[in-house]
Amino acid sequence: METTHRNEQQRSADQRRRELLEAADRVVLRDGPQASMNAIAAEAGITKPILYRHFGDKSGLYRALAKRHTDALLAALQSALDAPADRRRRVEATLDTYLAAIEARPQVYRFLMHPSEDTGGGQQPEQGFDTGRHSAPVLRRMGEELARVIAQRVDLGPNSEVLARVWGHGIVGMMHAAGDWWLGERPCSREDLVRALADLLWGRLEQVDDKVDGPGF
Amino acid sequence: METTHRNEQQRSADQRRRELLEAADRVVLRDGPQASMNAIAAEAGITKPILYRHFGDKSGLYRALAKRHTDALLAALQSALDAPADRRRRVEATLDTYLAAIEARPQVYRFLMHPSEDTGGGQQPEQGFDTGRHSAPVLRRMGEELARVIAQRVDLGPNSEVLARVWGHGIVGMMHAAGDWWLGERPCSREDLVRALADLLWGRLEQVDDKVDGPGF
DNA sequence: AGACTGCTGTTACCGCTAGTAACACGCCGG
DNA sequence: CCGGCGTGTTACTAGCGGTAACAGCAGTCT
Known part of the structure; x- marks a missing residue:
């Protein structure tokens, strides 16, 4: 048959x-x-x-390889994002989930964060200079997912859709950059890092006082 | 002679x-x-x-090349950071300076954001898997500079040094990721993006209300 | 049976890359 | 005149991503 x-x-x-x-x-x-x-x-x-x-080709293999890890990471983040707790705790849980993942397997993390590898080979001169597009696909997906959650759960007034996406990508980038730096230098515990980032998102930048001996403003 | x-x-x-x-x-x-x-x-x-x-070798050339652009960008950011205005306006001016730079010359931006290119050649198997370290040097420098400014001007209480560095790298990462996404999709004007990011840093995430038809929390 | 098709696997190659060894010219001080 | 030194070249290696061409082995159709 x-x-x-x-x-x-x-x-x-x-x-x-x-x-x-x-x-x-x-x-x-x-x-x-x-x-x-x-x-x-x-x-x-x-x-x-x-x-x-x-x-x-190589990028095809790498995309297939990255998809598995990305799916797993996104699933973990989703469950942290959906935990039954107040918003601050959910944000902290999500940050901690991401940081724990990159801490546990830095090689996987490093692989996932590599951008699209361009065309790699040497044939096409790739005449058309495409704009920006440096971030790894996993970061894009995380940003879009977070934007979806924000837009769904939070009332942002007019232009809420664009605003949510800005925040989604911005928060993901914050998490990624801080995590990358932290992973290289390990200047504090993971809990401290999570608290510091959550504080930043919670508006402590607005609340803190200027230093009295600062340069005058 | x-x-x-x-x-x-x-x-x-x-x-x-x-x-x-x-x-x-x-x-x-x-x-x-x-x-x-x-x-x-x-x-x-x-x-x-x-x-x-x-x-x-190639990475030497690329490092020399990147240093020039990085120095120029950092100088522009420094002057925005030192402008005589209140903190909110200074933050907005710094964000706008960065975004204007990447908007004006996306190819330069793309080049600068490439990580260290690893060993490139094929000799050493690079046995020791170094941890993370994916971010481009320019992001590291920007993060450290911002951390310096924060630690110098703002009173963060105990552990202020580590906290300032977390915030510095986090904010830089936020700016970078949001800028990268914005440059690719252009979903709004630069002013809107600057305002949205500044709002995020100003604690609007804490202040906004939950949607009444959300999933219950 | 025998030809045909489709899949798996191979060897041998192409054009490209980063990087280097070895050699050739000009210019200067002894 | 001659030996060094800096500048430049040609010609090469080793390895990369990617491919063409071919070999063997299933099952199917006539």
Whole structure:
């Protein structure tokens, strides 16, 4: 029967794909985001063209690889965001979830934060200089998700949609940059960092007093 | 005289270096951050080994190139940060300065935001997985500068130093992420974006009301 | 049976990259 | 005249992403 054959083939292909992704995961965790296709193929016990048949090109493989981790991280953040508690506690829980994730597996974090890798190869001169677009896809998705939650739960008045998206991306960027710096220098505990960031979001920048010996304003 | 000769040589070398940097600048502006050493050498009218004698390797050239732009951007931000006005206006002016800069020259912005390019070449397997460290140097410098200004002008109570650095890097990350997203989608005017971000920093997240039809909290 | 199709896998290659070794010219002080 | 020094070149290596061309093995159709 043809359909059965097709299904078996399809199942086998999907299974193969999963195996390849797991092998790629191991190599990326070991060698960092610049792991070569050759190394990944060797880890999977095969050769390069098979990888290319499955994923098209390197960025295809990396996108598939990133999607798994991104989905997992976003699910964790969603559950923190949906916890039954007041807003301050939910914000702190979300920050802590993100920071705990990057603390637990910095290599995965580093891989996820790499931007789209551009065109990589050397053929097309990529004539059209596309604007900005430096951030990693995971940050975009987190920003959009947070914007959705903000717009859904909070009354921001007119222009609420755009305002929510600004805040979503801004807060995600704040979390990311502070987390990246903290991960490199470890200047304080995770709890302290969470509290400091939540304080910042809670308007302490407005409330704190000027220093009396400051430069006059 | 030997010293005269030496000085002339030195002056000439410095001038040459500046010429090379300007050529590299043109190529990076045209081809993006993945501009090749060959292309840069051709633009400068010379060949590769000279570039390598001047800058060591690609990341050396890129660091020298980035330093110029970073210094210029930081100087502009400093003057906005030092303007004689109240704190809210200074914050808005600083945000607007940054956003205007990335809006005016997105290619430069994109180049600056590229992280350290790792080891690039293929020699060392980079066995020791260094932690995080994804952010571009310009973001680190901006974060540290802002932290310095905050710690100097604002009274944050105990642990003020660490707190100021958290806020510095966090605010810079917020500005960067929101700016990157805005530059790609242009969902609103620059003034609107500045106001939205300043509002966020000014504690509106605390003040806004829950939506009455929200999921119950 | 035999030809055909589709999938998996290989080897061998292309053009590109970063980076380097080795050699050639000019200019200056001894 | 000659040995150093700085400037420049050509020609090369090793590795990368990506691909063409081919080999073997299933199952299907005539």
